[in-house]
Amino acid sequence: MWQDESLTTWKPRKMPPTIQAPKKDPPTHAESYNPSKEYLLDEQEKKDQEDLDEEDRMYNFEPQVHDALRKVPLYENLVKEHFERCLDLYLAPRALKKKVNIAASSLIPEIPPPSELKPFPTKVSVSYKGHSARVRSLSVSPCGNYLATGDEEGNVFIFHVRTSRIR
16 A cells, blocks of 8 residues: 555655754853852942943843852843844854865975075176175165165265166
């Protein structure tokens, strides 16, 4: 009876894979129903927190100590935060991101030896001679044809760049 091929069964089309919702951060020690004394705010800290904007505060709640978990009152922003979480999940982009596992060493190119990096200068082609003391300043003209140099003795020489002659 069940092997009758004349009956066609409905088969759903292939559905896209499910996308996991982003995980919510785990609660901190200050959010406990019985936090340590270091997480509790004294009067001065409470006043400082009240003076700050809501975005700048350490916590969006006031850490309190309760004797037992059953004595914890209902969190007043619970419905609002759950709504915002659901809204974030609803509006989140639904695209699968494929992770690429690449070793970092494969991204860095291998450096060739210097002998293969030619042509680079291997000999001096232009030498600017004229100073007897150490050169302390250098300036190139806007047109790029002249080079002005100054040394420790106060001498200034203007060289023609291509010929290295003093002007």
